[in-house]
Amino acid sequence: xxxxxxxxxxxxxxxxxxxxxxxxxxxxxxxxxxxxxxxxxxxxxxxxxxxxxxxxxxxxxxxxxxxxxxxxxxxxxxxxxxxxxxxxxxxxxxxxxxxxxxxxxxxxxxxxxxxxxxxxxxxxxxxxxxxxxxxxxxxxxxxxxxxxxxxxxxxxxxxxxxxxxxxxxxxxxxxxxxxxxxxxxxxxxxxxxxxxxxxxxxxxxxxxxxxxxxxxxxxxxxxxxxxxxxxxxxxxxxxxxxxxxxxxxxxxxxxxxxxxxxxxxxxxxxxxxxxxxxxxxxx
Numbered sequence: 001x002x003x004x005x006x007x008x009x010x011x012x013x014x015x016x017x018x019x020x021x022x023x024x025x026x027x028x029x030x031x032x033x034x035x036x037x038x039x040x041x042x043x044x045x046x047x048x049x050x051x052x053x054x055x056x057x058x059x060x061x062x063x064x065x066x067x068x069x070x071x072x073x074x075x076x077x078x079x080x081x082x083x084x085x086x087x088x089x090x091x092x093x094x095x096x097x098x099x100x101x102x103x104x105x106x107x108x109x110x111x112x113x114x115x116x117x118x119x120x121x122x123x124x125x126x127x128x129x130x131x132x133x134x135x136x137x138x139x140x141x142x143x144x145x146x147x148x149x150x151x152x153x154x155x156x157x158x159x160x161x162x163x164x165x166x167x168x169x170x171x172x173x174x175x176x177x178x179x180x181x182x183x184x185x186x187x188x189x190x191x192x193x194x195x196x197x198x199x200x201x202x203x204x205x206x207x208x209x210x211x212x213x214x215x216x217x218x219x220x221x222x223x224x225x226x227x228x229x230x231x232x233x234x235x236x237x238x239x240x241x242x243x244x245x246x247x248x249x250x251x252x253x254x255x256x257x258x259x260x261x262x263x264x265x266x267x268x269x270x271x272x273x274x275x276x277x278x279x280x281x282x283x
Contacts, residue, residue, distance in 0.1 A: 001039050001040065001041060001131075001132070002039070002040075002041065002042075003037050003038065003039045003155050004037065004038060004039075004040065004042065004045075005035050005036075005037055006035060006036050006037070006038050006070065006092055006094070006152065007031050007035040007036075007070065008035075009040075009042060009045055010031070010049070010068065010070070010094075013045075013046055013049055013050075014027075014029065014068075016046075016050065017049070017050070017053050017066075017068065020050065020053050020054060020057055021053065021057055021066050022057065024060075024062070024063030024064075025057055025060060025063055025064055025065070025066050026063075026064070026065045026066065027066050027067075027068070028065060028066070028067045028068070029067075029068050029069075030067060030068070030069040030070075030273075031069070031070050032070045032071050032072055032092070032184070032185045032186045033185040033186060033187070033273065033276055033277060033280065034072065034163055034185060034186025034187055035186070036070075036072065036092035036152075036154040036155075036186060037154065037155045038092060038132070038152040038153065038154060038155065039132055039153070039155060040128070040132050040152065044128045044131070045128070047124060047125075047128070048124070048125045048128045048129070048150065049094070049096070049150075051122060051124060051125050052096040052122075052125065052148045052150065053066065053096060055096075055098075055122070055146075055148065056096055056097070056098035056100065056146065056148070057098070058100075059098050059100025059101050059102070059145070059146060060098055060099060060100040060101075061100075064098060064099035064100055064145075065098070065099045066096070066097070066098055067095070067096075067097040067098075068094070068095070068096060069094070069095040069097065070092055070093065070094055070095070071092070071093050071095070071184045071185070071186075072090065072091070072092055072093070072154070072183060072184055072185065072186040073090075073091050073092075073093050073151070073184070074089075074090055074091075074183070075087070075088055075089055075090075075091055075151075076088055081137045082135035082136065082137040082149070082151055083112055083126065083135055083136055083137065084129075084130060084135055085135070086135050086151060087133065089153055089154075090153070090154045091134070091151045091152060091153055091154060092151075092152050092154050092186075093149055093150070093151050093152075094149070094150040094151075094152065095147055095148065095149055095150075096147070096148045096150070097145065097146070097147045097148075098145050098146055099145045100145050100146065101142070101143060101145075102140045102141050102142045102143055102144045102145050102146055103138070103140040103141075103142065103146060104141075104142050107140075108138050108140050111138060112126070112136065112137075112138050122136070125150070129150065129151070129152075132152060132153065133153055134150065134151045134152045134153060135149075135150075135151040136148070136149065136150055136151070137149040137151070163186075163187055163188070163208075163210035163211075164187060164188040164189070164190055164205070164208045164209050164210060165182050165187045165188070165189055165190070165209070165210060165211050165212070165213055166190050166192065166198055166201060166202060166209050166211070166212045166213070166214075167179060167182065167189050167190065167191050167192070167212075167213050167214075168191075168192045168193075168194070168195060168197075168198040168212065168213070168214035168215060168218070168223065168226065169191075169193070169213075169214070169215045169218075169242070170193050170194055170215060170218045170219060171215075174215075174242075174265070175191060175193075178213060178242070178272070179191065181269050181272055181273075182213070184269070185273060185276070187210070188208075190205065190209070193218075194218050194219055194220040194221055195214070195218055195220060195221030195222055195223060195225060195226030195229075196220045196221040197220075198212070198214065198221075198226055199221065199226060199229055199230070202230060202233070203233075206233070206234070209237075210238070210280065211237065211238035211239070211240065211276065211279060211280065211283070212226075212227075212230065212237060212238070212239050212240070213240045213242060213272075213276075214226060214227070214239070214240070214241060214242070215241075215242055215243060216241050216242075216243040216245065216253075217243065217245065223241055223243070224253060224254070224255075224256060227239050227241075227253075227256045227260070228255060228256065231256065231257065235257070236259065236283045237259075237283070238259045238260070238276070238279035238280055238282070238283045239256065239259065239260040239261075239279070240260070240261055240262075240263065240272075240275055240276060240279060241253065241260065241261070241262045241263070242262075242263045242264075242265055242267070243262060243263075243264065243265065244264065244265045258282065259279045259282040259283050260279070261275045261278065261279055263275055
């Protein structure tokens with residue numbers, strides 16, 4: 001069975017997805033920043049995705065929003081819901097989400113039943129995920145739309161292509177939240193509680209670090225001084241600052257050249273994704 005880049009494979013399917021969606025459905029595509037290689041036949045992936053898309057469009061007879069999303073997840077092997085149960089490991093989760101009429105619990109369970117004659121192509125999807133040791137799950141509620149999750153195991157060889165983000169934040173709660181956001185985008189994460197520790201990590205692992213996400217006001221060595229030290233080593237290293245002191249931006253970031261950006265706490269996963277995407281493209 002061949003291994004493929006999931007994002008490249010999905011990109012090739014987008015024209016067909018747009019055709020299935022039709023003019024009354026808005027299509028949104030939200031790919032994780034880091035791709036993943038998966039083992040699947042292209043025709044089976046196409047059939048699975050198109051089945052999920054047709055279900056979503058069928059649930060929105062008056063139009064709506066169809067979202068195709070990818071994110072990285074780590075399974076511990078005790079997750080409830082996915083069929084068949086996930087084995088421990090790393091997956092890239094493909095979500096097909098609609099804003100349609102949704103399903104009650106009985107309808108949702110029946111829809112994912114492998115031998116239900118009323119299933120709209122989902123039996124074939126289940127056959128595909130079983131062959132690749134993946135899983136399928138539906139999350140739905142009446143009038144609240146449906147999210148269909150397709151879990152595909154990421155090949156171990158994808159690890160060499162993973163990019164690392166250096167996360168520098170002295171507040172453990174904030175650091176934990178941002179870490180989860182970065183992991184969901186497919187990044188490996190190295191963590192530091194202050195700029196001095198971060199600088200040591202950078203000096204030892206700079207070839208693996210794609211960018212730095214750092215607080216500005218920290219003990220020992222603050223974010224601005226850390227950034228200036230890093231800039232002397234790498235003039236194009238992407239720097240994403242996170243701070244609650246947005247009003248003092250000119251002073252806090254004085255002398256730090258682009259590519260850099262500031263996110264004001266609290267911020268959403270989408271805001272961080274957008275900022276990182278722009279910074280990595282600029283670099």
